[in-house]
Amino acid sequence: MAAKRNTRLEALLAEFGYTHEQLAETVNRTAEDRFGNPANCTDRHVRRWIAGEVQWPWPRYLLPLQHIFGRSPQDMGFVPRKSSRVPPPADRSTGVSDQHAIPRREFIAVGLLATLSLELIPSAGRLGTSDVERIRAIVPTLYKYDHALGGGALHDAASQALRRVQYAVNHCTYGDRVERLLYSAMGDLAASAGWFAYDAGRQADATNLYNEALQAGMLSGDGMLQARVWSNLAMQARLLDRDREALRIGRAAVETRQAKSDAWLMALFHCRQAVGHARTGDRTRAQRSLARAETAYERTQGQPAAWLSFLTPAELTGLAGAAHQALGQYRRAEQLTASALQMLEPRFERNRVYYTAQYAQALLDDGDIEHAAAQACGAVALAGRVQSERVRGKLGDLRLHFQRHAQVPAAAHFLEQTRQTGA
Structure with missing residues (x-):
């Protein structure tokens, strides 16, 4: 019998904004931080869960998943075997002052x-x-x-x-x-x-x-x-x-x-x-x-x-x-925006995406297409970490400007990358 795709888990990834790699990293971090044991999860595990090839993961994965999504295994689309032991709900008592970073x-x-x-x-x-x-x-x-x-x-x-x-x-x-x-x-x-x-x-x-x-x-x-x-x-x-x-x-x-x-x-x-x-x-x-x-x-x-x-x-x-x-x-805009990015504290993740896109735009307007494309790719990679339509709009405008240079390989690579990812 063909494996049945786990659409519930797939929907949770979309709702929470995780890629396969990001979820695997969060499972590992949560397993280490909250439960004191390594999980050694990879994006391959996540793909197999979604494909339905693994219907009931090991507890070292299930406990962090419950902690991350706040759902029972069944609500995440997993199907227990007769011998499966349903792990207890994860301890979610995490306050703002927790010594670990909150996912x-x-x-x-x-x-x-x-x-x-x-x-x-x-x-x-x-x-x-x-x-x-x-x-x-x-x-x-x-x-x-x-x-x-x-x-x-x-x-x-x-x-x-x-x-x-x-x-x-x-x-x-x-x-x-x-x-x-x-x-x-x-x-x-x-x-x-x-x-x-x-x-x-x-x-x-x-x-x-x-x-x-x-x-x-x-x-x-x-x-x-x-x-x-x-x-x-x-x-x-x-x-x-x-x-x-x-x-x-x-x-x-x-x-x-x-x-x-x-x-x-x-x-x-x-x-x-x-x-x-x-x-x-x-x-x-x-x-x-x-x-x-x-x-x-x-x-x-x-x-x-x-x-x-x-x-x-x-x-x-x-x-x-x-x-x-x-x-x-544009040259002055490049200099100032590059300085802003150097000074920006790590906690300002949304602004880092925003100003990286601004930097890419200034480079593009100044004719440095290859450098601009590299910065634009960096902005898109960071953008998945924040939920800001304002930032998405800025990236969308940037993509439109790159379309004018689609004959340049670096620009074409950026356009293809963002087309495939839907960024």
Whole structure:
């Protein structure tokens, strides 16, 4: 009898974004980290499981698989023999402070909502400042994973957390001071959920969430929140090719009292305005905004808010590269983007993909097709590790530009590689 393909396991790989090689590596890491025994799993094992050639793997594989996917062996499509012993559910008690790195897909699957401790947010009774602090803690927790996982991994969890908070705000009682704090915390969460939706390519959801955040900012009198939302709306307008609108919204963000009094905000807003001016061909204003961003960043002190944790010298340099790219100054864009990649910390995986693609584009525009193709292949290899439609869109645009050079072997290789993988 021909082997029956394990479509359940195959679907799980697609859902969690694993290749055969990546799943084998995660099985080995999980077996070593969680159970103290090596599994020696390879991509060949994974292919045989999916093909149905092995209907019931050895326990050294099943235990890590249960831990990774949060499913029983049967729910993963495996069929026990009469003599098979079903392994017990894997111990999934992994907290944020675990000494081992948490596997990204495992965390997305089962760990994130538990880590947010939404069940501790009351649904009835009176709310106090301790409840507000508990709600405030949700956003920093989410942003610990945003830079590595991408918005596609976090949008649903953030939206579910927001619904829980909205229910509490509408069904509990509280005093005037707590009310203002609640709306500020709820707006912070709505703005974060909007960012995740934006990064995930869900622009209608992002717009609705930004509007909720803006309303909450007005009700709470939180000017910092309002400035943040204006800036994010400007980014969204730019993504949708509404550059003039983006500049007008960005100017409103720069002119807020909070931006003028917060060097972190001012540095970010001026950098984003520089890119906007560059996209409309205004070189003088773009260069002026870059200079102002640098000056503001030199005045920053302490630690930024959680949502601003990406704002590092690498980010500022990368945005400067984007501005020079838009102005057609490709050699300078190459230099700046290469510097940004060198400075970028390992935790910023999504930005590494993004700026690698930007670097490839600058090289391509400058005529260095072979080097550009090598960088583009590197960006695609990294892209499978994050869930960001924004990044996928940038890679798609890059692929379109390479099609103009399809007669060059390096470009043809990149196009064929991405055609086969669907990247």
